[in-house]
Each structure stands twice: as C-alpha cells, then as structure tokens.
Amino acid sequence: MNNGTVRASGPGQQPPAWRDACRAEAHKQALAEEQTVWKTVPEQVVPFHHRWEHVQAVVKLAVWLAAETGADAEVAEAAAWLHDVCKGEANHGVRGAERARQLLAGTDFPVSKVPYVADAIARHAGLYRKPGAAPLTPLETAVLWDADKLTKVGIQALAYALSTASFQGMTLDERRQDMLDFTRTVLSRTVASMNTAPARALAAERYRDMVAFLETWQGEEAVIQDVSLEQSGARRSGNG
Structure with a gap:
C-alpha cells in the first residue's frame, strides 16, 4: 500500500x-526480555542489549x-518498532500484531493503516520461506520480513550473535563452528527467501562477506589445530 501521505519529521518539526x-x-x-535472558535485576547492567539493538537495526x-x-x-516504521513486542511468547507475531x-489505536497513527501494520507483524516470523514461494504481499509485509532477516546476515550479524547469551561458555572454536554451520544450513535459505530486490542484493552481499569472514577465521585455526600443548610442555620440561 502507499495510499497515504507520509508525515516525515525534519529539522524543526515535531516527530509524530x-x-x-x-x-x-x-x-x-x-x-x-533482556533482563530475563541475562538473569539480571533492574539495578544491574545488562551485558548486551540484544533485543534493543535488533529492533533499532530493523527499523x-x-x-x-x-x-x-x-x-x-509509516507502516514500515511502525511495524518495525513493534514487531518483537511479544517476543518470547507463543505465536509472537500474531500476539505482537494484536498488541x-x-x-x-491510542495514538495519532492513521487508522486506515493499522491493519497493514498488524498484517506485517503477524507474518514476519520464521528465518526462511518455502523454496519458490511468491513474495509476500502487501509490500509493507515483505519489507518488514526482509528488514528483520537482513539483521541476521553479515559481519555485524556475527558480532551481534557472538555477543548474545546463547554463546556464553562456548570456546572460540565452538562458536566459529556453530556460526559456520548455521550460516551454511539456515542463513543460505534466509538469503534465498528475500522478497524485495534491494533486500536480495544486500543479503547476497552480506552473506558472501559473512562466509568469507568465517572461512578466514577457520583458516587461522587450521594453522595450529594439530599442535598439542601437552607434547609441547613435555619437550620443554625434558630439555630443561
């Protein structure tokens, strides 16, 4: 849809x-959500504001x-801000659309556009779509889906993922292998699922950079993967 005037806020203008x-x-x-995931209380600093970082990037x-x-x-921005307000709940897309x-309804957002925001949020979940599936419609629903998934691909996505609680306690080798496997088996399908031409182009570029980075990391580890610290220590003690 694009049947309404977008009220942009520029210099000197009040944001809507x-x-x-x-x-x-x-x-x-x-x-x-972050306090729950990191098991912190309001007085404590959250190690990484993963959800807030994600939401801002999606917007x-x-x-x-x-x-x-x-x-x-307006539809794209509002949907992006609110797409994960029910994250962690069952059917978070549908619940988020209701929220x-x-x-x-209690703001100055155009009433006629609210259903489009809700539709986009309700259908944004999932990391990939069926092979050969037609692009999502309306366009705003496709835009939110693509924006959400683009945050999963690329060098910045790697930095984001490796900063989350799910990687805590893992060795560097485990983190690299986990990310490489996920990139090849899941994110390759994410890239192929993009709806819009700009998202497809950006996703392909980010995916190439991501794989290249992970393979370079793998190459660095390969140089020393056969070195045994126990053998090295034994030789030093024997020659001492």
Whole structure:
C-alpha cells in the first residue's frame, strides 16, 4: 500500500506521537526480555542489549527498504518498532500484531493503516520461506520480513550473535563452528527467501562477506589445530 501521505519529521518539526509511543513500547519490552535472558535485576547492567539493538537495526532497514521500494514509510516504521513486542511468547507475531493494534489505536497513527501494520507483524516470523514461494504481499509485509532477516546476515550479524547469551561458555572454536554451520544450513535459505530486490542484493552481499569472514577465521585455526600443548610442555620440561 502507499495510499497515504507520509508525515516525515525534519529539522524543526515535531516527530509524530505514534513514533514516540512505538519506540517507548519497544524499548520497554526489549529491556524486560533482556533482563530475563541475562538473569539480571533492574539495578544491574545488562551485558548486551540484544533485543534493543535488533529492533533499532530493523527499523533503520525497514525505513531504507520503504524508500527503495515505494512501500508506505509509516507502516514500515511502525511495524518495525513493534514487531518483537511479544517476543518470547507463543505465536509472537500474531500476539505482537494484536498488541500493535491496541497501542496504535491510542495514538495519532492513521487508522486506515493499522491493519497493514498488524498484517506485517503477524507474518514476519520464521528465518526462511518455502523454496519458490511468491513474495509476500502487501509490500509493507515483505519489507518488514526482509528488514528483520537482513539483521541476521553479515559481519555485524556475527558480532551481534557472538555477543548474545546463547554463546556464553562456548570456546572460540565452538562458536566459529556453530556460526559456520548455521550460516551454511539456515542463513543460505534466509538469503534465498528475500522478497524485495534491494533486500536480495544486500543479503547476497552480506552473506558472501559473512562466509568469507568465517572461512578466514577457520583458516587461522587450521594453522595450529594439530599442535598439542601437552607434547609441547613435555619437550620443554625434558630439555630443561
């Protein structure tokens, strides 16, 4: 859809109230999830604000994709802010869509656009789609799906993933192998599932960079993988 006037906020202009409301809700839910994942209390510093970092990246990508594709910018941005407000719950996309409807109803967001925001959120879940599946419609739903998945691919995505709680306690070798396996078996399908041309191009570029980085990392480890610290120590003690 693109049947409404986008009310952009430029220098000297007040941002729309709906943006502040969406951002505040997204931040509140992100912090709550992060404290649960990292097992912290409000007084403690969360080691990595993984959800908030993700949401902000999705918003930027959604706004960019909307400009590149002609999708409605307000729908794309609102959906991006709110797409994970129910993360951690069963059917978080559907639940998030319901929460978005409730939240936006109390703001200045155009009433006619709320169903498009809800549809995009309800259908954004999943890391890949069926091979050969037609692009999602309407365009705003495709934009949110692509923006969300683009955050999973690339060098920055690696830095993000390796900073999350799921990798705590793993060796560097285990982290590299886990990421390389995931990249080849899952993210390759994510890249093939992109809906829009700009997302397909960017995903392909990021995927190449990601694989190259992981293979370079693998090459560094290969140089010393046959070195035994026990044997090395034995030789030193024997010659001492």
